[in-house]
Amino acid sequence: APNGGSTSDPTAYTTTLATYDDSTLQAMGAMNFYDFQVDLSMYAGQSISIAFVREFTQSSPTTTGNGYCLDDVRITTNTCQEPTLMYFSQITGNTMMVNWSEIGNAMQWEIHAAPCGTPPPAASTAGVVTNSQSYVLSGLTPSACYDVYVRSLCPNGGTTAWVGLPSIVTPLTPGISFCGSLFTDNGGVNGNYANNTDQTFTICPPVGGQIVGISFSQFNTEAGQDIFSVFNGLGITSPLIGQFSGNTLPPTIFSTDISGCLTIRFQSNGIVNSEGYVITLLCAQGASFKLVPFVDTNADGIKNASEINFESGNFMYSRNNGSPLPVIFNYGNFNFYDFNTANTYSFSHQVNPEYASFLSSTTTYTNQTASTPTNTLFFPITITQPFSDVSVTLHPITLPRPGFAYKLMLTLTNHGLNPLSGMLVFTKPSGVVSLSTNSLTSWITSQGFTESFTNLAPNSQMEIEITMIMDVLPNVTLGQIVSSFTTLNVNGVDDVLQNNTAEFSTSLVGAYDPNYVVEHHGPEILYSSFAPDDYLEYTLHFQNEGNFYAENVRVVDELSPLLNAQSVQFLQSSHPCQLKRNGSRLEFEFNQIFLQAKSVNEEASKGYVVFKVKPQPGYQVGTQIPNGAAIYFDFNPPIYTNVFQTLFVNALNTNTFSMASLVLYPNPTSDVLYIEVPSGAAIKAKVELCDSLGKVVYQTNMEGAQMALPIQSLAKGVYFIRIQSAAGSLMKKVIKW
Known part of the structure; x- marks a missing residue:
């Protein structure tokens, strides 16, 4: 219908764009849903209305037939677009993979690679044609610089312009020693780097088992404009270690990636240039331990390729026959370096209490030393009784504020031994005016959303980011309790039902400090509803609000005597982290996190940890349990969070539930x-x-x-x-x- 007509008047719709009937659908095969595309290019630049009409025709007076569901309607570009989100991966001395994304309708692409300094390809230059959105370049020369370009081949003929990636240097072939040599920008040791530079280099160790490092003897770039980035691994898609600019020497950085490689990228603008950087390349033998707990399905004490790592447990260790200290991990393996090979260690492992009736861990090691290659110690976990278990958790990304986006992260984890399928149901809190998720398969409802999961593998997770827009004042009031709830229903047997639900309650706030602690039940817990085996679940948030990155972050939580420190379980963290417990003192260590400053990257400046702990026996109505944390950014004085107070009550505040006296x-x-x-x-x-x-x-x-x-x-x-x-x-x- 053209603009100006009544959108509710059927006669205003004069042009039929497409028709689909039973014969059309049946010809497409036995599917539940079909994807149709309708060309609207003839209406470009016009305002139109679109209606979907069902015509029901039947010869019999009895109403029969199929229902239908219209879903996922979107207006998108239908033109041939240039490739986007381009990057390198799987880089070796002789090959590299080029990757990109397609936002138009291209089905074929061309790749062109040439030595750095070669003129860019012209429109008439022919490249290698591929039908995939990735391509492996082969026959490359080690330690050589290449420029790579990609363009789309349009379905109706023609091509887009060539799009170039940053220049990249292939790594040195293993066996060629470069340890101790200098590495500089394109201006050399004494000259300035060039304007409009964008170069990427991957540096790998010459000998297996080594790790590479970079040590700076000179560093001077235009502050905030000409950026030196370091990535932990084989390309710029590897984890970012840090970004540096200005005239402060960056720290010495070693790879912790399994490859032992670092990737560096230097980008300059076209205004100011300086002396740049001079780096000494380092090689180190990484004397280290790797502790591997695994589910020993055939009970032979040997980790076979088909046997999965076990993540629901913790290690106890002691150094030089000292007192044992627990290290609680949520990533399964425990890896750490100790360059002093004179130190000796003892290790043991235990499974979390909820799995103690299904699994047993009895292996111990004594007088072990770190070594090169890594001293790998295996801890077989014996199955005493087969089991299945999927858990769901909720933790906050932001706190709820009137009129702003309130975000939660929902995490589904398979702790059991078999793939599992089922459905999640999320119930949104009152005061939410709209809800969305980052999952394309979420079914949004008036109450929240549902999400199906299929064959979730053991030791794997599914994460859904939930975004809810809160209503504005006075429709909501500051201080009111905002409660979210989720549950999962597993197809088949789930032997641990306690973790099949998750809730998060908190107060609506007008503003908040980014370094804060919250407990998931909210400020009040109904005493009659809290069972002896229930946990309090805390999320500790932190943010680097300075003007420079933090290389290391420690979050220290001195637990109240009212909390049972021995029951602590580490659930999640924003970055790789290890939790060390010494009595009631919890230390979450983020080593080499290189947390960005808020002024550089808002999202990259944030982090969090999630853990749960039981109250000590004897709590009752009126018991109030405090918890807070201290956050250490490098060697700075601590930043203290709020102290979250949990109060056990006979009846919840009416802001939480209107019939809470029941x-x-x-x-x-x-x-x-x-x-x-x-x-x-x-x-x-x-x-x-x-x-x-x-x-x-x-x-x-x-x-x-x-x-x-x-x-x-x-x-x-x-x-x-x-x-x-x-x-x-x-x-x-x-x-x-």
């Missing part, structure tokens, strides 16, 4: 669930019990101050109870054993 007990339960009004006041309410997918499995009416729900016949699992009355509503998790 008490549910016992929970978990195997036969009967009681609902009670502590004040004794009689109420009339509708009561629904739903499974984890939201299906109502039992419903009744409540009249009075107490009632009992018989649930003996229900299958074991996680359920939700919804209670609605004139006074408001309440939804709560119930576990049936």
